[in-house]
Amino acid sequence: MDKRRVLYIVRKSEGGMKRHLLSLLRFLDKEKYCLGVVCSFEKDTIDYLKNQGIEVFELEIGDGFNVKEDLSIIKKIRNIVREFKADIVHMHGFKASFVGRIACFNLPVKTIVTFHNFPGYNNMSEMKRRALLFLIKFLNKRTDQFIAVSEALKKEMVASERIEEDRIEVIYNCIDETLYKMGELDLRKEFNLPEDSFIVGSIARLIPSKGVQDLIEAAHLIKEADVFFFVAGDGPYRKSLEEKIKEKGLESRFFLLGFRDDIPSFLRNLDVFVLPSHEEGFGISVIEAMNEGVPVVATAVGGIPEIIQEGVNGILVEKGNIESLSKAIKSLLKDAHLKETLSLKGKEAAKKFSCEEMVKRVEELYERIKG
Numbered sequence: 001m002d003k004r005r006v007l008y009i010v011r012k013s014e015g016g017m018k019r020h021l022l023s024l025l026r027f028l029d030k031e032k033y034c035l036g037v038v039c040s041f042e043k044d045t046i047d048y049l050k051n052q053g054i055e056v057f058e059l060e061i062g063d064g065f066n067v068k069e070d071l072s073i074i075k076k077i078r079n080i081v082r083e084f085k086a087d088i089v090h091m092h093g094f095k096a097s098f099v100g101r102i103a104c105f106n107l108p109v110k111t112i113v114t115f116h117n118f119p120g121y122n123n124m125s126e127m128k129r130r131a132l133l134f135l136i137k138f139l140n141k142r143t144d145q146f147i148a149v150s151e152a153l154k155k156e157m158v159a160s161e162r163i164e165e166d167r168i169e170v171i172y173n174c175i176d177e178t179l180y181k182m183g184e185l186d187l188r189k190e191f192n193l194p195e196d197s198f199i200v201g202s203i204a205r206l207i208p209s210k211g212v213q214d215l216i217e218a219a220h221l222i223k224e225a226d227v228f229f230f231v232a233g234d235g236p237y238r239k240s241l242e243e244k245i246k247e248k249g250l251e252s253r254f255f256l257l258g259f260r261d262d263i264p265s266f267l268r269n270l271d272v273f274v275l276p277s278h279e280e281g282f283g284i285s286v287i288e289a290m291n292e293g294v295p296v297v298a299t300a301v302g303g304i305p306e307i308i309q310e311g312v313n314g315i316l317v318e319k320g321n322i323e324s325l326s327k328a329i330k331s332l333l334k335d336a337h338l339k340e341t342l343s344l345k346g347k348e349a350a351k352k353f354s355c356e357e358m359v360k361r362v363e364e365l366y367e368r369i370k371g
Contacts, residue, residue, distance in 0.1 A: 005033075010039050014233075020284070037057065110145075112146070113146050118153065136161055150302060172303075191255065198226055206241060213240075233257075273285075274329065275299065290307075296314040297328040
């Protein structure tokens with residue numbers, strides 16, 4: 001039996017989208033599929049993919065739009081699709097799916113788009129938004145299948161892009177600890193903290209929509225001296241956040257750790273995990289924290305309420321509500337029974353987000369669109 005040839009297209013990223021794709025590539029049945037990736041990941045990730053027997057085509061796909069650059073990217077992708085002799089082209093994220101679908105136009109391939117985040121149409125001028133939506137709707141009609149990583153994201157794409165509901169499959173992300181460096185991080189020892197200190201942590205790209213600025217404000221309201229805050233992640237908003245930390249006088253209690261590749265170990269140091277996002281396609285770091293038995297406080301946005309049942313396996317707060325966020329953290333600081341209950345229930349709930357289930361659903365979709 002000939003293997004089906006699946007080519008993935010993705011822009012450079014370090015969040016849930018990258019982890020989702022790497023897990024998918026690792027667990028897909030290599031007896032059934034020949035896999036290739038168009039990407040611009042760093043050398044370690046590219047080496048990892050090649051060691052998995054995956055063909056890598058290095059190509060930078062930026063976030064913004066530039067007609068001259070994008071036309072060049074489209075031409076290169078079209079040549080790669082032909083060279084790889086793809087049967088399926090599976091695109092991840094907004095920009096990759098935009099240039100990728102144009103590149104595949106009129107080629108004998110099946111196309112799939114996975115939505116990971118909410119589209120940023122509201123941040124555009126009305127003229128640009130209308131023009132872009134016109135093009136996107138044209139491409140949507142010529143796309144064979146869509147995947148959304150949450151029900152909330154599916155609803156948004158149905159509403160904003162007028163995609164028929166039955167053309168969007170909801171397939172949740174999974175927990176895959178093999179993507180991280182193993183080890184035992186000790187934040188209390190590394191930062192010379194008291195043994196009985198209470199550690200609050202988050203994992204987020206440092207951009208406004210991730211809400212780290214709200215966590216800084218909440219930390220300012222928590223006056224207990226033995227409560228410390230750590231954020232794993234990097235991004236363009238880092239300098240602004242550092243200034244905010246200094247402005248609030250939190251330099252000795254709030255730390256930005258930058259990019260980390262030892263996330264499970266980082267999570268095991270925490271008493272509480274907080275995800276204060278203003279928007280979130282799914283929230284994979286939430287299930288990673290729950291899987292490590294860390295009680296979670298998160299904003300009730302996007303796909304997060306599909307993971308957390310309020311008061312049962314975590315605490316949900318309104319986005320941007322600093323007082324509610326600080327109160328939720330304090331409740332776990334003061335109530336050991338609540339902390340233990342959420343930890344146990346969260347760990348139980350995390351079990352359903354397995355890579356085996358995610359890959360099984362994707363493979364079933366591939367088989368359905370053989371055509």
